[in-house]
Amino acid sequence: MNTKNILTGVLIASLSIAFISCDKNDDDATDNFDTSGTYTQVDQKARPGVATVFIGANRKNEFNTTTPSMMSASFKTDIASKLTAFGYTQNALGQNTDQFASLLATDVLNVKLTGTTTFFDGTNVLTGRALADDVIDTELLLIFGGPTGASNPGLTSDNVDANDKAFMNSFPFLASPH
Amino acid sequence: MKRKNMTGLIVGVVIAGSIIFAADHIDAPAVTGSGSTSLGTDITDLYAFQSPADNSKMVFVIGTQGLLSPTATTNASFPANTLYELNIDNTGDNVEDLVIQCLVQNGKVRAYGPVTPGMPGLTSTIKADAVMTEAMVTAKGSNAVIGTGSNGVRVFAGPRDDPFFFDIARYAEIIAGTESSFRMPGMDSFAGTNIMAIAVEVPKSLLGSSDNISVWAESKTK
Secondary structure: OOOHHHHHHHHHHHOOOOOOOOOOOOOOOOOOOOOOOOEEEEEOOOOOHHHHHHHHHHHHHHOOOHHHHHHHHHHHHHHHHHHHOOOOOOOOOOOHHHHHHHHHHHHHHHHHEOOOOOOOOOOOEOOOEEOOOOOHHHHHHHHHHOOOOOOHHHOOOOOOOOOOOOOOOOOOOOOOOO | HHHHHHHHHHHHHHHHHHHOOOOOOOOHHHOOOOOOOOOOEEEEEEEEEEOOOOOOEEEEEEOOOOEEEEEHHHHHOOOOOHHHHHHHHHHOOOOOEEEEEEEEEEOEEEEEEEEEEOOOOOEEOOOOOEEEEEOOOOOOOOOOOEEOOOOEEEEEEEEEEEEHHHOHHHHHHHHOOOOOOOOOOOOOOOOOEEEEEEEEEEEEEOOOOOOEEEEEEEEEEE
């Protein structure tokens, strides 16, 4: 990116100019922005780690191209089998294998529009996913921690509790790249 | 059950099934497989949270192209043929009622919406007549460039530190049966690596009247 483009971008941000598309096809000659055509899904993501931990390599592409409303019917059985193989019976949320598998199979982030948004903060559960949330510990605890969270203590935390860079306190909040 | 037995079970399950490479990263074989030329379509993580700076707004972050070294980041870009789509269900049926469609072309990111999709599901056309928010893609080493739309939406796209953290290396050893527990302290396998990120900030008033929504991210190509 050249300096002129950077300056242009800064100006856009500082002046808060609103760009409104009026042309239906929106590919005006000045910027040649192409909005035509039909796009077909190749990847899909919501909760961290679900596809990786619970979905076998032979079904990953299928998992990534199944709409959430169809996921439970297609993947709950696979996930329940894997939970059982992990020795799972019940988690700290009181969910049995079928209930937990059902939650995991429908891969969406549950988000509340009022109050705290977090994967788990000790009080609120599955009300969003904040940048600093230790989602892996939450998932390890729910998978291996048993009904009280006290089972398998060597497997319920990876002992990495925070990101390697501090987050920004304004949008986009993500830390600058290394 | 003794932990040793547990570990044996895990090993058995994993060897029989999937090989775990990284938590959310690179688990779409169709786009990250050998010889792939579409690494940019791989979604690493999705975040959805109330803005820490303004509780009337929600922030959505889509991470793509994980595990970028600082050097690789310098040359990384978003593919022009890819739609990054935030899907929002506000009626509890896990079918999207609203989408925010993000395209990156010619060094610019555009976010269309939130808007009712033309059709829900696995194929999409761009809602080009929706309110659109635009920003220049932020270059590595530059301050974040943010665009603001007439509907109050803000957008950012560019390289960022990967906010994900996990001792995936130790996890892999546990899975492989060479270790039986995590280490203290753990080591963040994602420290020092970057993603190509798209972030969208949306006034809550544009997301419907329900207090509970479900959100997921999709990448789609043409």
